[in-house]
Amino acid sequence: DGGITQSPKYLFRKEGQNVTLSCEQNLNHDAMYWYRQDPGQGLRLIYYSQIVNDFQKGDIAEGYSVSREKKESFPLTVTSAQKNPTAFYLCASSPGTGNSPLHFGNGTRLTVT
């Protein structure tokens, strides 16, 4: 079955460490996205990518970095510069950008202590 795989589901890190969240899709979608979810704040856009080797900052990109070396992969690195990294992170993809419905992974819950 086609879909989006996020791994791991739970991730624990010490403060000051960088951590990379994995996102892989086999839907052959061009666009991929990272959203952060916090209670009461909905989903906030971190980064998105419309094509391979290209990506754009979203609303809360500070302290995060991404790469898009392959169409099916869009890893997110949470750096030590991110002041409040503990959150639920959702990866999504869509056939095109802008107004195509998003297909979501099941998320990674990151806890930094």
Next chain:
Amino acid sequence: AQSVTQPDIHITVSEGASLELRCNYSYGATPYLFWYVQSPGQGLQLLLKYFSGDTLVQGIKGFEAEFKRSQSSFNLRKPSVHWSDAAEYFCAVGASMDTGRRALTFGSGTRLQVQP
């Protein structure tokens, strides 16, 4: 910039009762609008979408939504709620041609609790 407001953080309804979740948007042109549902600890699933045409759109699981341009609203409705509908619901507006933002903007969500 586009934005989405979901005024109700938490709603409780009895099983079998009707449901309406509110969504207001701010957007310069005719918007693309979406409703998603999220079960705890899971990703989001698309319920329905509005692009153009008929302002009443039907979705999965018996949900429908009505686009009202004059009120900048896109409220989600269901005639009879089932216990399995308990979840969090998100309204979203599509990309903005004005700003070049090529991603959906989500509201803060409404958590639905269903009483037996």
